[in-house]
Amino acid sequence: xxxxxxxxxxxxxxxxxxxxxxxxxxxxxxxxxxxxxxxxxxxxxxxxxxxxxxxxxxxxxxxxxxxxxxxxxxxxxxxxxxxxxxxxxxxxxxxxxxxxxxxxxxxxxxxxxxxxxxxxxxxxxxxxxxxxxxxxxxxxxxxxxxxxxxxxxxxxxxxxxxxxxxxxxxxxxxxxxxxxxxxxxxxxxxxxxxxxxxxxxxxxxxxxxxxxxxxxxxxxxxxxxxxxxxxxxxxxxxxxxxxxxxxxxxxxxxxxxxxxxxxxxxxxxxxxxxxxxxxxxxxxxxxxxxxxxxxxxxxxxxxxxxxxxxxxxxxxxxxxxxxxxxxxxxxxxxxxxxxxxxxxxxxxxxxxxxxxxxxxxxxxxxxxxxxxxxxxxxxxxxxxxxxxxxxx
Numbered sequence: 001x002x003x004x005x006x007x008x009x010x011x012x013x014x015x016x017x018x019x020x021x022x023x024x025x026x027x028x029x030x031x032x033x034x035x036x037x038x039x040x041x042x043x044x045x046x047x048x049x050x051x052x053x054x055x056x057x058x059x060x061x062x063x064x065x066x067x068x069x070x071x072x073x074x075x076x077x078x079x080x081x082x083x084x085x086x087x088x089x090x091x092x093x094x095x096x097x098x099x100x101x102x103x104x105x106x107x108x109x110x111x112x113x114x115x116x117x118x119x120x121x122x123x124x125x126x127x128x129x130x131x132x133x134x135x136x137x138x139x140x141x142x143x144x145x146x147x148x149x150x151x152x153x154x155x156x157x158x159x160x161x162x163x164x165x166x167x168x169x170x171x172x173x174x175x176x177x178x179x180x181x182x183x184x185x186x187x188x189x190x191x192x193x194x195x196x197x198x199x200x201x202x203x204x205x206x207x208x209x210x211x212x213x214x215x216x217x218x219x220x221x222x223x224x225x226x227x228x229x230x231x232x233x234x235x236x237x238x239x240x241x242x243x244x245x246x247x248x249x250x251x252x253x254x255x256x257x258x259x260x261x262x263x264x265x266x267x268x269x270x271x272x273x274x275x276x277x278x279x280x281x282x283x284x285x286x287x288x289x290x291x292x293x294x295x296x297x298x299x300x301x302x303x304x305x306x307x308x309x310x311x312x313x314x315x316x317x318x319x320x321x322x323x324x325x326x327x328x329x330x331x332x333x334x335x336x337x338x339x340x341x342x343x344x345x346x347x348x349x350x351x352x353x354x355x356x357x358x359x360x361x362x363x364x365x366x367x368x369x370x371x372x373x374x375x376x377x378x379x380x381x382x383x384x385x386x387x388x389x390x391x392x
Contacts, residue, residue: 044302044335048221051163053210056219058234059158060130061203062123062137063111066146069119073108076140076264078245080257088112090124090190090201092255094245095133096265100272102243104133105233105250109188109203119146122188122203124158126234154206160192160222161210162199194253195229195387220334224300227337230284230385236313237282237331237339245269246278247341252388277353278344282331283382285340287367290377294364298383304336306378312369317342317380320364327365328382340382347382 064073074081079093090109097103104125111120125133134150141148192198202210209216231253232238238248245265250256251273258273260266272278286298287306317328317340328342344350349359368377 044304045218045220045224046302047300048224049215049217050165051214052217052221053159053161053212053214054217054219054222055209056158056160056222058127058219059124060127060153061151061156061158062125062130062134063149063151064121064123064137064146065111065119065149066144067119068141068144069121069146072137072141072144072146073121075262076137077106077108078250078256078260078263078265078269079108080260082260090188090203092192092194092253094248094250094255095136096245096263096269097241098264100244100265100268101241102238102245102248102250103136103240104129104235105238105248105255106133107190107192107201109190111188113188122151122156124201124203126236129235129240156203157206159202159204159210160199161202161212161214162197162225163214164197194255195231195385198225198229198231224334224337227284227333227339228298228300229387230282230339230383232282232331232339239314243341244272246272247280247282249282249388279352280328280341280343281388282339283342283348283384285330285333285338285342285380285382287333287336287338288379288381290379292379294362295381298337301336306336307371307376308333308335308338310369310371310376311367311378315367315369317347317365317367320366320379330367330380340380342382348384350384 070081076095077093078096079091081087087108087110090107092105092107094105095103107124109122109124111122123133130150134148138148187202187204189200189202192201204210226233230249232248245251245256246269256269256273258270284298286295287304287308288295289306311330311333313330313332315330316326317330318324319327325346326343327346328340331339331341333339342348345352346359347363347365349361364379365381366377366379368375370376
């Protein structure tokens with residue numbers, strides 16, 4: 001019998017997009033063959049354990065140290081680092097450009113290890129973007145007194161530790177995150193409160209592992225959990241200088257403090273917040289074959305072979321047997337699940353101010369791309385995570 005895959009939910013909405021009970025069912029043991037392509041025994045990773053820890057080699061670290069580092073960060077990130085909100089643990093935030101577009105989504109940790117003074121921070125970022133972000137920081141630090149250093153691979157490692165059904169989580173889009181009280185000399189890390197059940201992040205020396213009585217698993221397990229919860233990460237999924245913070249769910253994931261003063265990119269961000277109009281958001285999506293019926297719940301089925309790794313990033317999502325404007329873009333996935341930047345009024349029943357609301361429950365959508373043997377097609381359905389706020 002295959003292991004059960006569960007996702008804890010904060011609350012149940014009237015729209016049953018992701019059913020709490022259904023997500024606790026065992027994975028299906030067999031699947032119907034579709035007319036578009038048969039399903040073979042795949043090489044997809046197994047379902048993630050309900051309690052485990054994983055190293056995240058796709059993430060790298062930048063060290064900032066010096067008397068002006070905190071003041072500099074306060075002016076360039078979307079979270080609040082003012083003296084009235086001291087940080088004792090890691091938090092989620094983002095760097096924006098002057099036009100309010102996303103540069104990098106990051107975690108920032110105060111370095112409270114012995115021997116480290118005030119103004120010491122570690123910035124966790126997409127590993128492919130680490131040199132670029134470090135260069136950006138150096139370029140705009142001007143005469144600020146702090147040092148910027150990219151940590152070598154293996155010097156310190158990023159870990160995710162989780163256990164389904166434990167911990168608290170609060171929906172947040174108006175303010176910053178709660179502050180944990182931590183003492184100097186303790187581990188560097190923080191709660192990952194982007195979505196319920198994301199667990200905790202730890203920054204440990206390269207030769208250490210988390211001291212927890214759980215099994216160790218790979219980063220793919222962490223990635224599958226992110227997709228099931230609708231959590232985008234890194235610039236493969238949040239396109240640099242293209243994605244908007246609200247479309248990327250940075251607000252829903254607690255990365256923006258709208259009460260904060262000036263920072264780079266604030267004007268468009270605060271205007272979007274006050275107008276309340278966000279027409280697109282990154283949502284979890286489920287892929288299924290042309291001959292299959294519309295899925296009712298979001299679930300990871302590792303035995304499905306849909307060629308997800310061959311779908312070009314940002315492939316347009318269109319309606320099945322209908323023409324019209326694009327319904328969204330494909331961002332990435334594994335097995336039969338992934339993330340898409342979806343137009344809410346087309347792919348969901350979320351009401352968007354000023355839009356006609358053309359969504360119908362029976363509507364189906366597809367991805368089409370040029371494969372080695374001609375055009376490939378697969379259907380796709382978007383799901384609204386229950387942890388999203390009710391008002392868009």
